[in-house]
Amino acid sequence: MSEHVIRVDGLSKKYKSIQALNQVSFSVPKGSVYGILGPNGSGKTTTLGILLGVIKQDQGAYSWGDYDSPHQARQNIGAILETPNFYPYLNAVDNLKITASIKGCGNTRIPEVLKQVNLWQRKKSAFKTYSLGMKQRLAIAAALLANPKVLVLDEPTNGLDPRGIAEVRELILRIAQDGITVIIASHMLDEIEKVCTDVLVLQKGEKLFEGQVSEVLNQGSQFKLGYHDLDLLEKSLSEINGVLNLTRAGTRIQIHLEGMGPEDLNKQLAEKGIWLSYLVQENQSLESYFLQLTKSGQS
Amino acid sequence: MKYLKIEWLKLKSYNTFWILLGLYVVTQTLVFYGMDSFKFTFSGEEDGMGMDFKYLRIFSFPNIWHYFSYMAGFFKIILAVLLILLMNNEFEYKTYRQHIIDGLSRTENFMLKVGTMLTISAFATLILFAEVLIFGKESEGISFFQQSDFALAFFLEVLGFLSFAFFLTHFIKRTAYVVVVLLIYMIAIEPMLGYKISEIKDHLPLQVFRSMISIPFTQQFGASVQESVPVWHMVKSLTYSTILVLIAYVYNLRRDQ
DSSP, X not given: OOSEEEEEEEEEEEETTEEEEEEEEEEEETTOEEEEEOOTTSSHHHHHHHHTTSSOOSEEEEEETTOSSHHXXXXXXXXXXXXXXXXXXXXXXXXXXXXXXXXXXXXXXXXXXXXXXXOGGGTTSBGGGSOHHHHHHHHHHHHHTTOOSEEEEESTTTTOOHHHHHHHHHHHHHHHHTTOEEEEEESOHHHHHHHOSEEEEEETTEEEEEEEXXXXXXXXXXXXXXXXXXXXXXXXXXXXXTEEEEEEETTEEEEEESSOOHHHHHHHHHHTTOOOSEEEEEOXXXXXXXXXXXXXXXX | OHHHHHHHHHHHTOHHXXXXXXXXXXXXXXXXXXXXXXXXXXXXXXXXXXXXGGGSOTTBTTHHHHHHHHHHGGGHHHHHHXXXXXXXXXXXXXXXXXXXXXXXXXXXXXHHXXXXXXXXXXXXXXXXXXXXXXXXXXXXXXXXXXXXHHHHHHHHHHHHHHHHHHHHHHHOXXXXXXXXXXXXXXXIXXXXXXXXXXXXXXXXXXXXXXXXXXXXXXXXXXXXXXOSOOHHHHHHHHHHHHHHHHHHHHHHHHSOO
């Protein structure tokens, strides 16, 4: 048993003149909800396509932890790549029977997974009559069919309405609680922030960051301050060493602290005769961190 | 078994497949049924010089094997359209790709389609057997299986033609385009090549598949008629099929799905 469900080493892929992936390495810890994050065209789907055997990498290698061969691994994981792919003239049950025979897992779980994604009522309707959201949910049902240890989801909330998005999010969290590792690619930051424990950030095929989401969120020591005379506060703050990124945000002033804590700041301001009416530490959002990363990636 | 089950699940509720297959059986049966009433004269006048199929004893053993195998060869285009449709559906619905994601190896996935092609060819041969059984008129001292090697040649002819269509579908991604390219190649390109360069005429693929069974009707003019299919000719046909499938296989292994 390995500690990682998959290890990826130096994947590169070129489509004609476009370098879709450049030497990307990462590994997914067992039991994590692993987010692959990046704007459209950053290489998320290419990465997953390679790991799922449908795209051939030019360089690099990967290995699915506990399995001998890639196709044996694929039988035992559940995966959605891009669009939900089913036979339009077959109903949900018949489509899932095909998935079940490929995965060699039997048909017994079909009712269970269809109920799990709320398609049980429509199980006898042909796939082509489904809305986009229902198609996406059927794809999730198919991915869950073999009771997988690993679930790979590419943009799982694509085409879903807000309620559908919330449902999928809950489903992912529930799945993760059962100890299933989830790998999820998305360009939607709050999706990743709300469900993922780990994140890999890609841009233009390059790895920008890999680490735990909590690490990112705790990294920032961003503060908002209030005082009746903002100009005076701003002037005083600019004189203190360790105060960075001073900006006005409405009736507050926003700063980052480096090498000092909020107590020190409070003390120093008090010495200048300023008694704060407001002092709140804010977590850095994944969004601001991501924007920061992609900005520096561009320069 | 697993693979048969997968393909069966796809086909059993696919109406277009059953309708096309039904059309194949029905039209072929109709043609066989009416075959001995066919006649024509070169001048167009009732008593002019020409052919009258009722003198050919089409339904008598062993001739029936040759006649039916030859005529059935015209209907293989329906089977090719059927195969092209089934293959392209998989590409269009992206289910071919999904099968890999779900856990088939590329080779397994490819063999699934080769299996479909073999099954269609075997089915067509089975239908031929059934028709011979239904329409055949016993002749004294002649066994049912005499000259039944024509049926084997028919199987190889269908398989060859289908493997050509199979080959094309891997490179052309739309059902309509594949069918049109297949027809253009069959009707125009290959015959033209054959006329222009007579040395290769007998070695072009569709010609190899088709010429295993020569035209049987000329016996009325006293021409000698083929009595069996040379083994080397069948081997050649099978070799062509294998090569076409192998090229598609190698291409299929390498490309992104």
